[in-house]
Amino acid sequence: MAGARVVSGRALGKIDVPAALATGALVIEDAAAIADERALFHLINLAREQGAFLLFTARSTPALWPIALREDLRRALRDDGLRKIEIWTARHGVGIADWPAEPIDPFFNVNTPEDAAQAADIAARFPDT
DSSP: OTTOEEEEGGGGGGSOHHHHTTTSEEEEESGGGOOOHHHHHHHHHHHHHHTOEEEEOOSSOGGGSOOTTHHHHHHHHHTSOOOOHHHHHHHTTOOOOOOOOSSSOTTOOOOSHHHHHHHHHHHHHOTTO
8 A cells, every 4th residue: 555654453443544644545564463453443433424434454464363352252142042133233332334245345364366366456456556
């Protein structure tokens, strides 16, 4: 992302988020190391409001990142027998964020050579985004 500011996941809770998005694009390297989940959600919401672009890099899939509520969810499923996610999310004041998937899916994931080719095609079609 040309002109993007690059920030370590460890530093996310220590930076001025609006200033970090001033270029319109931000790269978070080693996103699995993000310790301040509130700063992450603030960043995502602000980027959406401003139409800014975010790119997260990590050596592991987000499903393996250390998320604070993971153990609570595991307990609810395993110990409490909870089967409706709406009940669990209501406990935590969760909101819904609607992200348009056009012209580019903001959650496009590159896992295969075919995905990499598609990502290269997207980058060629949208060089300024």
